[in-house]
Amino acid sequence: MDDDLKVLLVQRRVEPYQDFWSLPGGFVHMDESLEQAGLNKLKEKTNVDDIYLEQLYTFGDLERDPRARVITIAYYALVSSERFTLKPSDAVSDVKWHSIYALPELAFDHARILEYALQRLRNKLGYTTVGSQLLPEKFTLPELCSIYEIILNKQIDKRNFRKKIAFLDILEETEETTQKHSKKPARLYRFKQSDIVELPQAGRNVIQPKIPRSLKGL
């Protein structure tokens, strides 16, 4: 919880794009499912398993890698960075979290992949409970709200937010409140279902960027 949306990047030790930052990845083995392969790659660089990966898109343009034709099946996941202890592997010189709003220049077409991922994440936020991945089991409503604010990169009205969440009926109150936050204590909540669920139609578009009527002429 440090109020930023970050991406895990690894720094390349070898050409091409030596010293550039890139998305962690590797080859899919014959005996791994795609998702399992993603999990394995991730485990090599970090210490997390038991994490929800979602397939993003498959990138297969011919010029993606100057050395050879490479097809990348991109996955993404959300985690609290607290759950990680990074461990650089041999092939890379460094592994680090980077704010998605202040990225270095990336290797290959990885900037494009990230852009696509961010867009997807923002959409998903509107009709699923993906946000749950970024919080501990129990959390406060202001914390949940700030997940939305950080990912959507805009301010959200907290009264409307609370109303919407209440209507969606996806949380349950606990008896506990925060302490020592040096301010007024906040009630802790937990998700009724721990996995990511689709919101009912009526409750979609939880919070989405407002687009003025005048743009209708698209």
Next chain:
Amino acid sequence: MDDDLKVLLVQRRVEPYQDFWSLPGGFVHMDESLEQAGLNKLKEKTNVDDIYLEQLYTFGDLERDPRARVITIAYYALVSSERFTLKPSDAVSDVKWHSIYALPELAFDHARILEYALQRLRNKLGYTTVGSQLLPEKFTLPELCSIYEIILNKQIDKRNFRKKIAFLDILEETEETTQKHSKKPARLYRFKQSDIVELPQAGRNVIQPKIPRSLKGL
């Protein structure tokens, strides 16, 4: 235009799944982009090029094909079936359009792929102009409406539909009307932009299944 949503399937001549119907496909060559590969495969079986393909999803489970590990990068497209003349290739015994609402048993995990595709298509219909792919350049509003009805598999109120379309401001009137449809002639329209565009936020959910409030508890 025969009032049904159909899928192009090929019948397998060889094991496994001999005589089963399956989605057309093939291997991606080293020097083809993924989309180009899709177009090429399609061209082998039909006679269309110049068609908009969209990547659906990449399926990579280990048990998909009993012979070997196969990763399938699925694409889908929409076309008026009139634009096609089918030409069976050597590897298959037949190529045919099948109503998506009355499919035979399919080879491999192709039923699942199709299900996924239909779901995606229905969603896209709500916030893009994909439907345009299924119509000739000039078409009537009832025709456009029936595209929605067929794909969503439900009735749509034509007054609300016309209102919504007008508001979206994506069509332009032509001077022409239909003739000889043996009934009252209908005005012909055309899309202002010939490609698929995203609808403005305000105009999304053109037509979507109504979900009663009482389901809010997901």
Next chain:
DNA sequence: CCAAAAGTGTTAGTGATACACCCATGT
């Protein structure tokens, strides 16, 4: 007692749905 964050309701506007009749043509 002051600063900081938590918590709480109402109103106005906009988009969605439901619904029934007249019109133009071909036969």
Next chain:
DNA sequence: ACATGGGTGTATCACTAACACTTTTGG
């Protein structure tokens, strides 16, 4: 003249967005 499909308007309801003050705690 009639059958068929094209075309049109209104009223209600539900969701969204905007907005300001009080409460609780720690220092």
